[in-house]
Amino acid sequence: MTPAIAxxxxxxLRVDIVENEDVVVVRQRAREQAHRAGFSxxxxxxxxxxxxELARNTLEHGGGGYAEIEICTDGIRRGVRMxxxxxxxxxxxxxxxxxxxxxxxxxxxxxxxxxxxxxxxxEVQTTPGHGTRITAIxxx
Amino acid sequence: MATTPERLIQVLQSSQVQLLADWIKALRAxxxxxxxxxxxxxxQAQCQEFIAxxxxxxxxxDLEDTDAEPWRPVKDFLAGVxxxxxxxxxxxxxxxxxxxxxxxxxFAMLRRTREGIDDGKLLAxxxxxxxxxxxxxxxxxxxxxxAREEVIRRQGEEMLELSTPVIQLWDGIxxxxxxxxxxxxxxxxxxxxxLQQIVATRSPIAILDITGVPTVxxxxxxxxxxxxxxxRLMGAExxxxxxxxxIAQTIVHLGVSLGDIVTKASLADAFRIxxxxxxxxxxxx
Amino acid sequence: MDxxxxxxxxxxxxxxxxxxxxDQLAVRLLDDLTSMITRTHARGVLIDISALDMVxxxxxxxxxxxxxxxxxxxxxxxxxxxQPAVAITLVELGMALPGVRTALDVERGMELLGDPRDR
Numbered sequence: 001m002t003p004a005i006a007x008x009x010x011x012x013l014r015v016d017i018v019e020n021e022d023v024v025v026v027r028q029r030a031r032e033q034a035h036r037a038g039f040s041x042x043x044x045x046x047x048x049x050x051x052x053e054l055a056r057n058t059l060e061h062g063g064g065g066y067a068e069i070e071i072c073t074d075g076i077r078r079g080v081r082m083x084x085x086x087x088x089x090x091x092x093x094x095x096x097x098x099x100x101x102x103x104x105x106x107x108x109x110x111x112x113x114x115x116x117x118x119x120x121x122x123e124v125q126t127t128p129g130h131g132t133r134i135t136a137i138x139x140x
Numbered sequence: 141m142a143t144t145p146e147r148l149i150q151v152l153q154s155s156q157v158q159l160l161a162d163w164i165k166a167l168r169a170x171x172x173x174x175x176x177x178x179x180x181x182x183x184q185a186q187c188q189e190f191i192a193x194x195x196x197x198x199x200x201x202d203l204e205d206t207d208a209e210p211w212r213p214v215k216d217f218l219a220g221v222x223x224x225x226x227x228x229x230x231x232x233x234x235x236x237x238x239x240x241x242x243x244x245x246x247f248a249m250l251r252r253t254r255e256g257i258d259d260g261k262l263l264a265x266x267x268x269x270x271x272x273x274x275x276x277x278x279x280x281x282x283x284x285x286x287a288r289e290e291v292i293r294r295q296g297e298e299m300l301e302l303s304t305p306v307i308q309l310w311d312g313i314x315x316x317x318x319x320x321x322x323x324x325x326x327x328x329x330x331x332x333x334x335l336q337q338i339v340a341t342r343s344p345i346a347i348l349d350i351t352g353v354p355t356v357x358x359x360x361x362x363x364x365x366x367x368x369x370x371x372r373l374m375g376a377e378x379x380x381x382x383x384x385x386x387i388a389q390t391i392v393h394l395g396v397s398l399g400d401i402v403t404k405a406s407l408a409d410a411f412r413i414x415x416x417x418x419x420x421x422x423x424x425x
Numbered sequence: 426m427d428x429x430x431x432x433x434x435x436x437x438x439x440x441x442x443x444x445x446x447x448d449q450l451a452v453r454l455l456d457d458l459t460s461m462i463t464r465t466h467a468r469g470v471l472i473d474i475s476a477l478d479m480v481x482x483x484x485x486x487x488x489x490x491x492x493x494x495x496x497x498x499x500x501x502x503x504x505x506x507x508q509p510a511v512a513i514t515l516v517e518l519g520m521a522l523p524g525v526r527t528a529l530d531v532e533r534g535m536e537l538l539g540d541p542r543d544r
Contacts, residue, residue: 003207005212005216020447020448020449021447023447023448024445024446024447027445027479028445041510042332042509042510042513042514044510045478045479045508045510045511045513045514046510046514046517048478048479049479049480049481049514049518052479052481052483053481053482053518056448056481056483073216073219075215075216075219075283076219076223076283076286076287076290077290111481111482113519114482114517114518114519114520117517117518117519118514118517118518331513332509332510332513335509335512335513336509338509338529339508339509339529342529342530344529344533366513366516366517369516369521370509370512370513370515370516371512372521372527373507373511373512373515373516373521373522373527374507374508374509374512374527374529375504375505375506375507375527375528375529375530375533375534376529
């Protein structure tokens with residue numbers, strides 16, 4: 001993953017993901033950060049959609065957790081970085097979870113493959129039985 | 141003070157005023173030939189910031205690994221300076237001189253503090269400092285280069301938008317003549333533009349004419365299919381026209397399925413079909 | 426409990442989605458539509474999503490489920506007004522929603538629903 005530093009002048013928006021409505025809050029925060037980062041409408045839509053997918057995963061598969069959304073930079077580009085953390089069962093086979101049929105949209109329902117296509121970088125850190133930490137960055 | 145970092149910090153902090161004066165003088169000499177230059181207060185602020193951030197980073201005791209966390213603030217600051225120089229039209233060398241021209245003032249000051257003491261430490265300090273400043277100077281050139289490439293890429297995109305106009309052929313029928321190779325960036329810009337026009341003109345039919353597209357590879361075909369799929373989701377329909385025999389063969393060879401997308405050899409045929417499709421709903425009303 | 430209102434216009438049910446839907450709200454919409462189609466013998470369902478600036482895989486699947494369920498209950502569904510950015514993103518996600526009929530706006534959607542040839 002590209003080393004990215006947080007923008008010290010901007011806040012890290014944290015959302016606890018405990019129930020259904022929290023996924024909507026995650027979308028709103030992602031939208032706010034995208035706006036701050038100067039994303040276009042399409043870039044924003046992709047980011048917010050990925051945020052929604054990943055937040056849902058955290059809730060449904062991870063048993064709840066939290067998200068942290070912030071603006072970042074690699075020295076040249078500006079972007080939005082999102083982290084989704086849970087202490088759930090973990091993902092036993094990440095490669096499999098990333099795979100989905102492009103035309104049918106079917107997969108293991110984890111939405112990871114789709115989310116990956118919507119962002120610039122996606123990294124999954126998971127330990128079966130101990131939880132999952134997903135970091136996604138979308139550069140402008 | 142036993143270590144190089146400690147001695148460097150000592151010099152940076154105790155002789156800051158003199159260092160700044162000498163450094164700015166050196167920079168002014170470099171900028172002499174430039175028409176657009178940087179104001180005194182701004183240059184002063186930049187130099188001071190660099191010294192402050194660098195002192196803080198040196199305090200981490202690692203002069204070797206400038207990719208490590210303690211050096212992030214310095215690099216971030218230099219990236220900003222570099223991008224700004226790039227925007228103002230400074231050359232990569234002129235940009236690198238921001239850091240490079242700090243060498244001589246720093247070395248002169250190091251020499252002065254070790255005046256009369258011959259213990260080999262001066263050589264070590266100058267050497268370490270030189271290596272550090274070289275790395276930081278090179279970093280500014282990289283950023284400068286990347287910033288330039290970014291500008292060129294953006295300008296290219298803007299030109300793309302101008303060169304792929306969406307035409308309103310008829311009330312409810314748009315045409316998009318695609319020309320040249322459909323690489324990823326171009327196709328995305330084109331896709332967005334077409335979809336926005338469909339909404340703006342409330343046109344249910346869009347004709348994608350690929351007469352001017354010499355070859356189609358898997359990626360291009362996929363992009364075309366994505367455009368068609370997105371159009372359908374919005375409630376409009378795409379007709380692809382201008383498929384030459386070679387392209388038809390390539391599409392089959394690639395195993396790409398056009399599904400039930402209507403394809404016509406000529407734009408004229410596509411237009412006729414489009415009218416007929418609209419005609420159905422008009423007659424009904 | 427919040428729900429998305431469903432308007433009845435003759436034999437057509439009209440839904441205008443104007444809020445950022447969470448999953449349960451979308452599921453409730455499917456349930457409400459299903460029972461209303463049956464109760465009112467509706468022949469058409471028009472879902473206006475022109476105000477939605479995001480449709481993710483769950484909502485996309487719900488839309489597809491609404492269309493499929495309605496069809497079984499002998500009603501046609503048309504989804505209208507999908508925004509360009511949403512359409513592009515859905516395609517990128519891999520959801521082309523093949524079983525869902527679409528139209529540019531409510532006017533054309535109603536035209537589609539009213540066409541006896543499409544029954």
